Amino acid sequence: METIRTKIEISGVATPPDARAREAVFEARGVSVFYGDQRAIDDVDIDIYRRLITAIIGPSGCGKSTFIRTLNRMTDLVPSARLTGELRYRGIDLYGPKVDPVEVRRRIGMVFQKPNPFPKSIYDNVAYGLRILGLKKDLDGRVEKALRAAALWDEVKDRLRDSALGLSGGQQQRLCIARAIAVEPEVILLDEPASALDPIATSAIEDLMHELKRDYTLVIVTHNMQQAARVADMTAFFGLDVSPDGSRQGVLVEYDETEKIFTNPSDKRTEGYVTGRFG
């Protein structure tokens, strides 16, 4: 168990008793993201804790995906995107001048909404990152380890040289998780990882997340509230704020232990959302 305590003094940042004993991996203070002049998310304060599963839920367009993409600087890929405020990863300013986004992404992996295996063999999909990062010692062993960790090994061990595109959607998504795990990141971000999958494959991914929690910090964006309730330790509810001028932006409405968010939320908007009464 982590014993490092982080001081959390800023009001409004939820610090449930269980989480307080943990190290905050991400510390966001006043984070806003703009696409051009359009503000996508406004003034987000949040601490994301080590080796917990943190779910980000909320209605469409509330900036869930935008927020998770700021965590490993995937937002950089949108030329007009700009971030203000402070976002620290284990004490380092993620958007500091000397921070290399390539190094950030090596430590903070990501799994996407639609499974996106490379048009290569199953083996090469997992080995790709390892080869490029120079982790070539015991490549076979590392590939096997990653596939086992992603609960895919038994299904593919006899056809590692076959194309990854021949796998089912659920298998492809677990392959993408294996590919992300292989390069030994510290955090895995999952952007609606099961929304393109059937219920059985979804359940396999959720079981996998529980397994992965032992070694990794996981952040998952989901629009499926039951999924958040099933997998997450902490849940952040993002909502939409409409400014007087009519522009809309995502805001962090409430962040707390999952159980509290779903049974006894402090904010009316959260309650409305989790009980199915939107608004």
Added chain:
Amino acid sequence: MTEPIFSLQTSGRLRRRQLISRAMGAGAAGAALLAVAVLAVVVISVAHRGAGALNLDFFTQSQAQGYNPKGGGVLFAIVGSVVLVGIATLIALPLGVLVAVYISELAPPRLARLARVALDITNGIPTIVMGIFVFTMLVEAHGQSAFAGSIALAIIMLPLVARATEEVLLLVPSSLREASLALGVSRWRTTMQVVVPSAIGGILTGTTLAIARAAGETAPLLFLTSLGVNSHADANPFHPLQSLTLVIFEYSEQADPAFQAKAWAAAFVLMCVVLLTSLAAKLALARYRKKLGG
């Protein structure tokens, strides 16, 4: 049993719609047939007219000395064409792919648009102008060589390869780029190891078209390589070399029907070389795809 109160058979407006549909279908099929027929007519007539001159010697011997219509072959014109186009491809393919990578992956939108226009204009320049350009740049100082010809052909191929490649790079789903970048792989390696390999089919198709185009070029070669050299058994790219298109050009100018038959035969050989290249590219692609499966 319920008595029907309406009909489910063809009638009225539906009949009209079906007629139009059939007419359009027939029109499309007809156009496709016409395209194939044109190709067939060209191939057959060229083969027919060249048949008299096509024999083993034609493929295995160098040209007869001193405009002798009897004997001799176009072996070194075939070799010359392969050398000319081969070197041009070696130059144009990597350059063209790099240009396309720059346009589609790296350049700011405004520069990308500019580069696209520049490529299209290059593509539109008459090839003889390319010939004159290379003539003043290389041949005036260093004399005729196959290499000078290859440079001109490479300039002609470059925009074709680059535009074709760029179009297919745009089709590579951005989710693949994201997958690679999210692993902590740099932009450049992502492009080279994920994006370009995913587009390899289109790149090969574009290159094949460019090769076919270059192999058929005559004008830019006239001043650059081989004019007047018709019997050298030579394959050194730094010497002037013969090429099939120049043989066709030269022989078809002769009054002797034997030469004209040879010109047709050379044209037939040229078509076969281009056809073989494109078949080889398709085969290579099929093998590559099979290796990837999926």
